[in-house]
Amino acid sequence: MKHAAIGRGPRSGRPDGRRWPAEVSLEELALLADTAGARVVGQTVQRLDSQHPATYIGKGKVEEVASQRLELGYTTVIFDDELTPSQQRNLEKALDVKVLDRTALILDIFAQHARTREGRLQVELAQHEYILPRLRGQWSHLERLEGRIGTRGPGETQLETDRRLIRDKISSLKRQIEQVRKQRALHRRQRARQGVPVLSLVGYTNAGKSTLMRALSGADVLVEDRLFATLDPVTRRIRLPSGATALLTDTVGFIQKLPTQLVAAFRATLEELEEAALLLHVVDITHPNAEEQARTVEETLVELGLADRPRVLALNKVDLLEEEGSGKGEEGWRTALPAWARGGVPVSAAKGWGLGELLREAERALAAER
Ligand SMILES: Nc1nc2c(ncn2[C@@H]2O[C@H](COP(=O)(O)OP(=O)(O)OP(=O)(O)O)[C@@H](O)[C@H]2O)c(=O)[nH]1
Ligand SMILES: [Mg+2]
Incomplete structure (x- = not known):
């Protein structure tokens, strides 16, 4: 599959449009397309004060x-945004x-990657x-959908039948997800x-959450240089420096312009975060947009009602900074850290660096909360 990607310029009217230049967001879209199995052959951006109601971009x-x-x-x-059905x-x-x-x-990436029953239910919804x-x-472009098994009702057009089947399916999926949520709530x-x-563990996609999960708990979780490698939550027992035990969970990463449908659909999974006594926010500190990514995560946490939760910021991948710092050692990259971090x-x-300090900081934050 060959793709061309189109983004809209920074005067897009979206609250995050200012911080995420269209070109940067478009690069991320290209990574997403790559993850979905497409090859990007071209990109273009148009600067507009507002989107064209009929075609999003202008006629020219x-x-x-x-x-x-x-x-x-x-x-x-x-397109690097949400299009209306008519656009x-x-x-x-x-x-x-x-x-x-x-x-x-x-959605397509999530459909390809969700493994557990509940993950699949959520994506299907x-x-x-x-x-x-x-x-x-006509053709519906998410072909995994189980087409027209349609016993057509009296006087119904095919389109009406299809709509009805999809509405029925949505109700049935919601019922099943509700059951999963109840089970999870019980476990919690x-x-x-x-x-x-x-x-x-929370953080932008590809920040290194699963790698940290592995390093801290020995869990054999999937680690990949790919957006949205993890979709299904995993929980493991770990030991804190004081000797106390804790549970560590790894879950789906966040991304800017996360589709609202997905936030809603992934509620059952994201509700796992509700029981978190502490959030370990993992940032890829070497990413050119680390600050914007961190802010996107903070905003998503607010949306999820987790603003008040104590958190520790883990600045990950500093081994790459040391390589760049050409032998200046730890002091070199420590002073190079940006003020916000x-x-x-x-x-x-x-590399397993700084894990003891991270857990000590986590215990301190937990103690302060109590
Ligand atoms: N150099 C370096 N690479 C790292 C480090 N931590 C993770 N990575 C790499 O970053 C990529 C993403 O790591 P993951 O652990 O899958 O990231 P994630 O946050 O779980 O990503 P998603 O599940 O896709 O949201 C992988 O290629 C890892 O090998 C680190 O400390 N140093
Ligand atoms: Mg992961």
């Missing part, structure tokens, strides 16, 4: 993209290729909710009774 831009079709040979165009339809008509938005792309307003009796209460504090604990999950 649509023509420009259409005119590059032969040269680039793209088969799909991905998507109009663009597909005008460009005569499949048009996806950021939400559809992330988000997919069905995404597709419902976009249904128009049981664990809370045991009085073992839960430390939850000064309160954090420098660690290297890959």
